[in-house]
Amino acid sequence: MVACRWRKLRRIMFGFGLSALAVVILRMATETFDTSQASHQLQHDLEQKLRSPENSNSDSLRWREDLWEELIQSCQGKKKLRQLPKIIGVGVEKCGTHALVHYLYRHPLIRTTRPLELGMFNRAGGRASDFLHRVPEVEENAFTMEKTPAYFNFNRAVPANIKNLVPDAKLLLLLCDPVDRVLSDFFHEWVMFNITHRDRVQFKYKSVDQYVHDYLPRIQQAIGDFDQKNALLQEDRVFDLMRKDYLSHIITTGFYALHLQRWFKYFNETNLMVIDSERMLQDPGNVIEEVQEFLKLPKVLLKEDYVKKEDSGYFCYKNWKDENKLDCLPSAKRRTRNGNKSLPPDVTSKLQGLFLSHNEALFKMLGRKFKWK
Ligand SMILES: Nc1ncnc2c1ncn2[C@@H]1O[C@H](COP(=O)(O)OS(=O)(=O)O)[C@@H](OP(=O)(O)O)[C@H]1O
Known part of the structure; x- marks a missing residue:
């Protein structure tokens, strides 16, 4: 009898312990998430400060150098935290989603997840705390980016999941022929x-x-x-x-x-940017400038950073700090659009x-x- 009561008491205490632990974890997750709102404000203030009229001439390399440096410095010594991706590539499969990240991730305020395709929003009813361990710790004023092209059409719960978990997410959607x-x-x-x-x-x-x-x-x-x-x-x-x-x-x-x-x-076109993949193939520089505007990020990746490689016909990223350094997508990422198949x-x-x-x-x-x- 006494042993039975003791077992019951232990079960209750264990239950309480678990609930308390769950509350602590949930609160930690919510706090982390809330802090990212502050990061949005920080980002906005910084942008206002840097977008003064004398900074608006995009031809001036000096302007870009200063801004780039300032952005790098704005991250130094900053508290690091895990935040769910605010920038999410949602598709479409085979429309150049990899190329988009390849062109964009150089931005000093963007951090990508590893692997890039986490598929974290595929599961219905997920909570922020379920996913935070899968994203990197990033400076509080930086933005985490993830892309999973299958989000677009493999699970109909995804748009609602993203909206619930990251209400202020910015989505990038490439559509191709x-x-x-x-x-x-x-x-x-x-x-x-x-x-x-x-x-x-x-x-x-x-x-x-x-x-x-x-x-x-x-x-x-x-x-x-x-x-x-x-x-x-x-x-x-x-x-x-x-x-x-x-x-x-x-x-x-x-x-x-x-x-x-x-x-x-x-979502609407203020938080979901639809990009014509054909344009990104022919003119990625302009697309990337527009993407930075859409994301409300200081525009430090400029059209002249994207250079067509005549042998492959694809644009590569030219590092402005090192004119000789061209960073191209691996050829494994092109199977048909190079004209090999029709x-x-x-x-x-x-x-x-x-x-x-x-x-x-x-x-x-x-x-x-x-x-x-
Ligand atoms: N700049 C640019 N713009 C548009 N499209 C580009 C670009 N660079 C590469 N590609 C083509 O993208 C195709 C691969 O698409 P994804 O990266 O979305 O593939 S995946 O869904 O992640 O597997 C892949 O298509 P295939 O040639 O049919 O393999 C690439 O050729």
């Missing part, structure tokens, strides 16, 4: 063995043409043209298809308008037909058009 994306994603899945070995069928699809011929009619039938009145139903069907058959995403990811409607419930014309036109109304809906949503084929 959905037809080019199919080709790129097909070879990505090929390399990841999802095409060759999934379903235990070796070389199930020997070519992208075979894949498109098999999947396109089914997707056409299930989704069809973009239909404003039934857009939510169409979105459901996209997720159903993907649940039943993972490889359908190679095509359905390109139904950007169906996916974006979900994001626009939580779609046969009949496959291209079938895909163009499929995406036409979806692209038009997207351009209407955004109020601008992208020059896709």
Whole structure:
């Protein structure tokens, strides 16, 4: 009897201990998170101070040097803390998400997570305290950046998760021609063995043409043209298809308008920047200047820092402190856009037909058009 009561008492005390511990952890997490609000203010004050008229001439290297130095110094000796990523690359897979980070992470106030793709917002109902151990400690006035291209369309809970956990997050979304994306994603899945070995069928699809011929009619039938009145139903069907058959995403990811409607419930163009990947391929310098404006970061990465390498056709980052140093993306990150692979014309036109109304809906949503084929 006495032993039984003692066991009960111990269970209660253990329960109390656990709850107290949970409260302490939660409070620590909330405090850390709140401090990042202060960092936003700091950032704002610094920007005001540095954006005086004599600092606004972006041609002046001297101006940039001073500003860069000032930003570096603003971080020195600062308290370090873990904050959930405020800058989040949310997609789209195969649209140059890696290149964007490659061009941007040099900013003195940006710190990237390792690995870059943490996928932390994929889990529904997560709390800040669940994730803080996965991000680096950064100076309180710096910003943590993460990118997981799968956020865009693999889990419909992601936009709400981000909004709950990081209400003042700034999201970057690259969109590329959905037809080019199919080709790129097909070879990505090929390399990841999802095409060759999934379903235990070796070389199930020997070519992208075979894949498109098999999947396109089914997707056409299930989704069809973009239909404003039934857009939510169409979105459901996209997720159903993907649940039943993972490889359908190679095509359905390109139904950007169906996916974006979900994001626009939580974000708008003040906190979600949509970038045309084609522009980033041709003119990354201007894109990166615009991204810094969107992020409200002092503009210290300038268009002249991005230089086209004639042999590859891709832009590299030129370190302004060392004119001879060009930093280029590894060639493993380019499989199709270097012209090595292409779609046969009949496959291209079938895909163009499929995406036409979806692209038009997207351009209407955004109020601008992208020059896709
Ligand atoms: N500057 C620039 N702008 C736009 N696109 C670029 C740029 N640099 C590289 N690339 C192309 O990006 C493709 C890889 O995209 P991601 O980095 O998003 O791939 S991933 O989803 O992280 O696997 C990859 O496509 P593929 O050539 O089809 O492999 C790259 O060629």
